[in-house]
Amino acid sequence: MADCECLGGCPFFNDKMASMPTMAEMYKHKYCKTDNSECARFVVFKQLGKPAVPADLYPNDLDRANRVLAEA
Ligand code: SF4
Incomplete structure (x- = not known):
């Protein structure tokens, strides 16, 4: 698969990690x-x-992602 379209500007990798x-x-x-x-x-x-x-959402934290989606 191609690289994620967000990779160049993903703050997770350009900052948090x-x-x-x-x-x-x-x-x-x-x-x-x-x-x-x-x-x-x-x-x-x-x-x-x-x-x-x-900004601090980890890629493996789908539980938190689902909470963010549920609260939106
Ligand atoms: S952390 Fe997720 S959103 Fe960011 S570049 Fe990687 S796959 Fe894409």
């Missing part, structure tokens, strides 16, 4: 470069738009 490069690479491989449909950030982005994505 700067101090955790190993973990960032794991997430990037699993979600951004393989299957962004499973990414909590992408799920919120697709349904509500970029401003609705919490």
Whole structure:
């Protein structure tokens, strides 16, 4: 699959994960470069738009993504 369309501007990788490069690479491989449909950030982005994505939402935190969607 192609890289996630958000990768270049995803604040999660350009800010939040700067101090955790190993973990960032794991997430990037699993979600951004393989299957962004499973990414909590992408799920919120697709349904509500970029401003609705919490800056500190982890890609693997679908529970929180679902709460964000439910509260919208
Ligand atoms: S964290 Fe999610 S939204 Fe951001 S680039 Fe990776 S797959 Fe896309």
